[in-house]
Amino acid sequence: MAVEMMMMNKFNEEKENELLEILKKGIDVYADYRDEVNINLLKRISDKKEEMHSTWMEAFKDELFDWFDPDDIFETMKSHMKDIAAQIGLDYDDFEEEDKAKFDTVFFENVWFKPDYDHYLKQKLCVDIFVDTGDYNFDLGCNEVYPHYNGDRMEPIQDECCLVWLTKTQGYTKEDLEKNLLSDEVFDNEIFDNDFFESIYDELNNCTSHMNSLVFLKRLTLKEYLDMKDANTIHIDKDDVCGLFDKWNGAGGLLEIKLEKDIDIPKEMVHEAVVDEMFKYNIHDVYGVNDSFWE
Secondary structure, three states, X not given: OHHHHHHHOOOOHHHHHHHHHHHOXXXXXXXXXXXXXXXXXXXXXXXXXXXXXXXXXXXXXXXXXXXXXXXXXXXXXXXXXXXXXXXXXXXXHHOOXXXXXXXXXXXXXXXXXXXXXXXXXXXXXXXXXXEOOOHHHHOOHHHOOOOOOOOOOOOOOOOOOHHHHHHHHOOOOHXXXXXXXXXXXXXXXXXXXXXXXXXXXXXXXXXXXXXXXXXXXXXXXXXXHHHHHHOOEEEEOOOOEEEEEEOOOOEEOOOOOOOOOOEEEEHHHEEEEEEHHHOOOOHHHHHOOOHHHHO
């Protein structure tokens, strides 16, 4: 009987094929509930994207493999060996040395782990989207429109000014913008056509630096963020935070421009779409706000 049992516990060609079929599915490695997306991981994903010339999602999945400690992964894989042997009707502890060595070789040459992608992809990020309307060619100086402290009410607004582009996305013209910022009526009485133009006036009037860029804030999951980075357009909801911010000096306006319509920004106009904490002078720190400000 003992000999018969030993013969049944042989790692033969048939059992090897069964093992290979199981290993094709991979082994799930679940994340610790405390594991979270951090700045180092995001930077490494960005570097991997440049290195691989792939999509952002592919770069994320590839980088996550490298994020795990190889020794921890080895131990995790090793802990599954007995259970997987049992799935194909074998007792790993009762293997003869030759069968055990062969099983180990096939196992470790073909096993792979599946990181818990969903754990990371569901995590929320605070994303800043900066738009380049041609204003970066002027070091953003064309955005210093009256009543900005460097603005001149007697000077026309340049076409490259980010506020001209923003005004057009809301269905108005550059002339409408100039009327609501530079006209004698506004200067004397501060009478505006609507809340949109009044909010632009207030934004400029409260700017505390000279290199302000138009920024939109969105609260996104990592999946939404990666998909956005791969998309041809970025959708801005009219209720998203919008304003002027200087990420180089840590200053800006009120971040309270009131949009009337949603906006779809073409990819070529996106100067940068990045997680806020990646900046030295980020909005969290400069304005003293928490994550809810992005929602």
